Amino acid sequence: MKLGRAKLILIIAFAGLNIFLGYQLFWPDFGRLTEAAVTSEALRETEQKLAENNYVLEASFDRATRTSDFVPVSPSREIRHELLYDLIRTGVQIEESDRAIYYRADDRLVIIHTSGLLQVFFENNRSSLEENPVDLDENDLTEQVATILEEHHLLPEHKRFDYLEHKEDGSVILYYHQLLEDKPIYSGQLKVFIDAAQIRAVEIYWLEPGERIPTREMEVIPPTEALKNLVAELGPSPEERSIQKIDLGYYSGEYDAEKWEIPPVWRIVLDNNQYYYINAFTGNLEKEAVIPEQM
Amino acid sequence: MMEQLKTVLLLCLIGLSLFLTYQLWYGQKPAELVAEDVYEQVEIETPRSLEETVVPYRIVLNGGNTNYLYSKGNPGFDELWQELSDLLKNIENNFFSEDQNGPEEEGLRCLACYFDPALPAGDENLWLPGLSTGSIEILSLYCLQDSYWLVIKKADQEEKQYLLLDEAKAAQFSAILENLDLENETAYSLLTVDLINEIMQDDPVEDDPIENDPVEDDPTEENTNEGNLLEKEIDIRASIYVPLGEVFMEKFNVEPENLEKELLLKTFFVDYNLVREIEERDGSLLYTDGEKGLRLSNNRFEYSYPRLEEGQTTVNYSEALRKSSSLISFHGGWPENLRLADLSLNSRAGLWFYVAEWTLYKNGYPFLTGQPTRASFNDQGLFHFTRSLYNPEAPVENFEEELPVSPHKITVEVAAWTDALLQAISNIEDTATDVGSRLRLGALELAYAVTTSEGQLRGIPVWFVIINGEEIILEADTLETINKEDLL
Numbered sequence: 001m002k003l004g005r006a007k008l009i010l011i012i013a014f015a016g017l018n019i020f021l022g023y024q025l026f027w028p029d030f031g032r033l034t035e036a037a038v039t040s041e042a043l044r045e046t047e048q049k050l051a052e053n054n055y056v057l058e059a060s061f062d063r064a065t066r067t068s069d070f071v072p073v074s075p076s077r078e079i080r081h082e083l084l085y086d087l088i089r090t091g092v093q094i095e096e097s098d099r100a101i102y103y104r105a106d107d108r109l110v111i112i113h114t115s116g117l118l119q120v121f122f123e124n125n126r127s128s129l130e131e132n133p134v135d136l137d138e139n140d141l142t143e144q145v146a147t148i149l150e151e152h153h154l155l156p157e158h159k160r161f162d163y164l165e166h167k168e169d170g171s172v173i174l175y176y177h178q179l180l181e182d183k184p185i186y187s188g189q190l191k192v193f194i195d196a197a198q199i200r201a202v203e204i205y206w207l208e209p210g211e212r213i214p215t216r217e218m219e220v221i222p223p224t225e226a227l228k229n230l231v232a233e234l235g236p237s238p239e240e241r242s243i244q245k246i247d248l249g250y251y252s253g254e255y256d257a258e259k260w261e262i263p264p265v266w267r268i269v270l271d272n273n274q275y276y277y278i279n280a281f282t283g284n285l286e287k288e289a290v291i292p293e294q295m
Numbered sequence: 296m297m298e299q300l301k302t303v304l305l306l307c308l309i310g311l312s313l314f315l316t317y318q319l320w321y322g323q324k325p326a327e328l329v330a331e332d333v334y335e336q337v338e339i340e341t342p343r344s345l346e347e348t349v350v351p352y353r354i355v356l357n358g359g360n361t362n363y364l365y366s367k368g369n370p371g372f373d374e375l376w377q378e379l380s381d382l383l384k385n386i387e388n389n390f391f392s393e394d395q396n397g398p399e400e401e402g403l404r405c406l407a408c409y410f411d412p413a414l415p416a417g418d419e420n421l422w423l424p425g426l427s428t429g430s431i432e433i434l435s436l437y438c439l440q441d442s443y444w445l446v447i448k449k450a451d452q453e454e455k456q457y458l459l460l461d462e463a464k465a466a467q468f469s470a471i472l473e474n475l476d477l478e479n480e481t482a483y484s485l486l487t488v489d490l491i492n493e494i495m496q497d498d499p500v501e502d503d504p505i506e507n508d509p510v511e512d513d514p515t516e517e518n519t520n521e522g523n524l525l526e527k528e529i530d531i532r533a534s535i536y537v538p539l540g541e542v543f544m545e546k547f548n549v550e551p552e553n554l555e556k557e558l559l560l561k562t563f564f565v566d567y568n569l570v571r572e573i574e575e576r577d578g579s580l581l582y583t584d585g586e587k588g589l590r591l592s593n594n595r596f597e598y599s600y601p602r603l604e605e606g607q608t609t610v611n612y613s614e615a616l617r618k619s620s621s622l623i624s625f626h627g628g629w630p631e632n633l634r635l636a637d638l639s640l641n642s643r644a645g646l647w648f649y650v651a652e653w654t655l656y657k658n659g660y661p662f663l664t665g666q667p668t669r670a671s672f673n674d675q676g677l678f679h680f681t682r683s684l685y686n687p688e689a690p691v692e693n694f695e696e697e698l699p700v701s702p703h704k705i706t707v708e709v710a711a712w713t714d715a716l717l718q719a720i721s722n723i724e725d726t727a728t729d730v731g732s733r734l735r736l737g738a739l740e741l742a743y744a745v746t747t748s749e750g751q752l753r754g755i756p757v758w759f760v761i762i763n764g765e766e767i768i769l770e771a772d773t774l775e776t777i778n779k780e781d782l783l
Contacts, residue, residue, distance in 0.1 A: 007301040014308035021315035070571050218568065252571075257581075261571035281569045284585045 037222040038063040046224040054237040059246045059269075061223045068264035068280055069217040071180060071250050072210035073187075075116025079204055082153040083110065083118070108152075115256045118204045120154060127152070127199035133172045138164060145174060145192055148199055156206050159190060165273070171195040177249075180209050184249035186277065187262055210259065220248065220280035226266035229283045230276055245269035251277040251286055339562060340628040342621040345421055346380045348635055349616060351408040354379075355536065356475060361482035364536055367634040368656030371475070378471050379408065383422045383434075386445070386464060398437035398444050398457075401485070405438035405472060409534065412638040413450045415613045423447075426456075430612060436468055443468055483536040486712075486739065488529055490537075494713055527720075528733045535739050537712040542741065544660070544756035544771060546705045549685040549745055551594040551752070554627050562626050563589050563598055594752070594783055595666050595683035598626070606675030608640065608647040615640075619651035622670045627682055632656045633668075641671075648673040657687045663744045663759060663768060665782035683783070685745055687754055707756060707772040712739060715758035718774045719767040730763065737761030744768055745783045752783060 038061075047057050087103050087110060095102040103110040111119040129136075129144050136144070142161050149155040162175040162184075171194060178188025191203040223246050245268070252262040264280040277286040354365040354375060365372045398404075408414075413430030416423040422431075426447075433448040443465035445458040460468065484490060564570045564584055573581040579592040587600040610618065619638060623629050636654040640647060652669045655662040666683040716739060724730050738761040743754045756771035768777040 004298055004301065007298070007305055011301060011305050011308060014305065014312055017312050018308060018315060021312060021319060025315055025319050072572075216568065255573055256576070258574045258576050260573035260581075263569075263571055263585075279585050282566075282585055286585060 037065040038224050042222070042224050046227055049228055050231060050243070053231045053235070054239065055231055055241050055243055055270075057227070057243050059243050061246050063222075065222075066220050066248060066280075067217050068183075068220050068248065068250075069212055069214075070261040070263055071185065071212060072259060072261050073185075073207040074210065074259045076156075076188075076206040076208040078208070079154065079156050079206055080112060080118060083120075086153050115254060116205060116207075117254075118206075120152070120202045120204075122199055122201065129194065129197045129199070132197045133194050134166075134170075141172075142174065145194070145199065149192070149202065152202075154202050154204065156190065156204065160184065169195075171200075178206060180250065184247065184267075185209075185262065186249050186251040186265070186267055186275075187254065205254065207262075218281065220264055221266075221283050223248075223266055225283055226268065226278040226280065229278055230268055230285065233285045234276075241270050242272075243268060243270060244272055248280060253286070339558075340624040342617070342624040343629055345415075345613070345616060345620075346377075348620040349410065349412060349414050350376050350634055351414075352411050352634065352636065353409045353536075355407045355409070355483075356472070356477065357402075357405045357407075361484060361539060362536060363477045363480045364483050364659065366656060366659035366661075368632045369659035372659070375471070375475070376408075380422070382464065382467055382471070383416075384424075386423055386458070386460075387425050398439060398446070400437075403437045403439060404435050406436040406468075408434045410434070412616070412635060413612075415616065416447075420613060438469075438472075481542055482539045484539050486531055486535040486537050486736075488531060491529055491713075491716075527730075530733055530735045532735050532737050535736065537739060538709075538741075542709040543706045544709055544741065544743075545658075545754075546707060546756065547687055547754045549687050549752045549754045552627070552630065552684045552686055554596070556591065559591075559596070559627060560589070563587065594685075595681065596627075597666075597682075598677070598680040600676070600678045603673065603675040603678035604648075605646065606648075606673040606678075608649060608673040610649075610674065612638075612640075615649045615651075618672060619649070619670060622651070622672060622677055622680070623653060623668075623682075626670075626677075626680060627684075630655070630684060633684065636661075646673070648678070655684055655687075657743060657754070660756070661742045662687075662754070663742050663757065663782055665745075665779070685752065685754070687743075709741060709756060709771040710758070710769075710774050712758070714774060715739065715760060715769055715771075718769055719758070719760035719762055722767050722769075722776060723762050723765055727763070727765065735763050737764065741771060744777055746777060746781055747783055 043063075050057055084103070087105055090105060092110075093104040095104070098114075100111050100113045103112070107122065107124045109121045109123065111121075113119075127148050129141075129148070133141050138161075141164075146155060156178070158179045159176045160179050162177045165173040165175065167173065174192040174194065176190040176192075178185040185207060187205070188207040189203075189205050192199055193201040193203075227243065227246065247267050249265060249267055250262045251265040251267065252260070263282075263286075265277040265286055266280050268276045268278065270276065278284070279286050350367060350373075352366065354372070356363045356365070365375055367373075410430075410432055413432050414422060414434070415428075416431050417426040417428035418424065420428065429449040429452070431447050432450045435446045435448075437444040437446060443460040445460055447456050447458075449456070560570060560582060561567050564582070564587065566584065569584045570582045571584070573583070575581060575590075577592070579590055582589045582591070586602055587598070589596060589598045615638060616635070619635060620629070623633075633653050633655050635651060637650070637652040639650050641650050642648070648671055650669060650671050652667050654668075655664075662685065664683050664685070666681050668682045668684055669680070670677055671679040716736075719739075720734065723734075738759060740759050742757050742759045744757045746753055746755055755777070757777060758769045758771050758774070760767045760769065766779065768779065768782075769775065770777060
């Protein structure tokens with residue numbers, strides 16, 4: 001009878017042990033996902049550090065643990081093909097230099113750089129908006145711009161309007177960025193230059209995502225660490241600066257290369273007009289690539 | 296029945312707990328944890344000892360009226376240096392003096408070791424431990440009838456130091472020299488102005504056109520060369536040895552050394568998972584983690600870590616030698632017949648750093664390549680590294696030339712040093728605006744140049760000449776000029 005009770009106790013103990021081991025083995029993400037990457041204490045500490053350097057955190061962010069990976073990319077040729085087909089159909093004069101090819105049509109000049117950058121300069125009124133951009137709200141403006149760009153085969157898929165920049169001379173620049181599964185690729189950018197209710201130029205640097213390697217998915221640094229790193233990099237500010245947005249996406253400098261990988265970044269927006277990219281794996285500020293050059 | 300069921304269930308649970316524990320301990324980690332576990336151990340080549348790091352660039356043996364040269368890659372060189380090194384390590388009772396009455400006569404010098412980089416000697420160093428600390432550039436042995444003298448010339452010191460060896464040490468040196476078989480070795484002579492004048496007068500070029508001389512079809516230019524050489528004064532700025540008689544060298548195919556890419560990446564990037572790859576348009580691969588960059592191309596690699604350039608240097612010369620050995624062993628390894636050819640302390644914008652450079656040898660001749668194998672480092676670590684090494688054992692298959700001596704090499708007869716010197720002077724006069732009446736000769740030696748022909752990498756025998764600081768590379772058999780830009 002005593003042996004039977006002992007067996008029962010052991011069965012319960014081992015069953016409990018197996019549940020614990022199974023949890024650790026098969027659901028490691030469960031504990032990690034519910035765990036907050038940014039604790040209240042870490043947030044307070046970050047805010048204090050920012051305040052000491054004259055920065056104010058106004059942005060809100062997701063405090064859960066996040067993961068990301070490298071995205072292999074190459075310059076996209078999709079837009080270029082559609083545009084060139086349209087140009088050749090209507091007649092175009094072609095000139096070539098070391099770094100670019102120039103396509104001159106009656107109503108526009110198209111420059112395709114070897115790096116993949118595409119520039120279009122409009123030379124007549126075929127790209128006029130209905131009203132001056134300052135008189136339009138953001139939605140109407142982006143809608144009208146999208147219609148014109150589509151008409152000229154200049155509207156890539158998987159894009160998101162990012163922000164608007166008003167210049168001192170009254171002109172306006174619209175910025176769009178590329179999307180990959182709802183995550184922004186900040187390197188893939190569409191810029192629309194508007195002046196006097198006309199689209200004067202369009203710049204497109206679009207990327208073709210390659211095959212991703214699932215095993216390279218890793219946990220990224222929390223946004224608080226990215227903020228601290230940025231402040232360490234920029235140093236104390238003489239005037240109060242406002243941190244208005246912090247988002248996770250992908251970014252790297254432009255490479256004149258065949259194919260490359262872009263890392264995940266925390267994009268931090270200061271005072272609504274300055275953009276910084278902190279590598280979400282290393283915590284370093286993303287600058288120009290380190291290209292070894294002969295000494 | 297119930298008890299049996301409990302027993303079975305308990306055993307199953309125990310077995311399952313053991314299996315789960317094993318899986319948890321040794322099983323595959325989830326992807327999210329990979330970044331935390333990247334500091335894996337990398338197995339690399341063991342750094343070389345100091346005596347393998349510093350070897351003479353040339354050992355000269357005096358055999359009567361002629362000299363015999365031993366350099367890295369010559370059969371027996373490593374053994375000879377090992378024996379000499381062991382002997383030098385055991386000379387403890389040093390009473391070196393700067394007595395001006397020491398032996399000086401060239402004919403009595405039976406052995407000379409030339410070091411570049413210099414040999415660290417004296418207190419706290421391996422060699423000549425009783426000597427005051429310093430770096431030796433030339434170490435000579437003078438064999439007199441009744442005594443042996445060791446004479447050293449330190450770097451940055453004009454005065455030589457002399458040591459009369461005791462009988463035991465003298466006998467050991469004597470034994471080393473007697474064991475060398477010099478019968479089949481090429482004889483050399485120390486180049487002097489007198490020798491140049493003597494050869495030019497004995498062997499007038501216009502009466503005996505030189506075989507394979509590229510300028511022989513143009514007698515005007517040939518005469519100009521000869522006239523200029525005889526008219527101009529030659530100032531010999533280094534210990535140059537020229538071969539007496541015929542020299543044969545091999546032409547052979549080479550291939551870039553085969554380095555394991557993944558291992559190489561791990562040696563440069565501690566956190567290998569954070570490195571991203573960029574494929575450049577020329578096919579080169581660039582790896583960067585945002586702070587460091589490594590570019591791999593077909594024949595070479597180049598690494599840069601700009602942030603470390605800000606560091607200072609406090610390590611001494613001996614430590615720097617050890618560090619350089621570790622660096623090359625760690626980043627790609629130290630192949631056979633590679634020699635540390637230079638180690639210098641440099642400064643830029645007030646920051647001091649060491650630059651180490653290595654040269655590959657074959658049969659005692661150095662390889663000339665387009666990109667050096669060179670490391671720049673300071674206390675912070677390695678901040679720039681280029682490596683371009685070749686395997687000279689690739690079989691010859693594509694050579695157009697006929698008459699291969701063996702399936703793996705083609706042997707050519709090297710043009711005489713006088714012809715090479717004349718051709719080099721002609722080249723200098725063609726390119727330089729004002730050569731001046733006095734030519735400073737810095738080098739005149741045989742080497743191998745790595746070039747390409749129809750997509751095949753080749754090792755070509757060359758004469759390497761430095762006149763007035765200008766480097767000239769001439770194909771050793773035809774004396775055709777090879778542009779430095781064409782070196783790989």
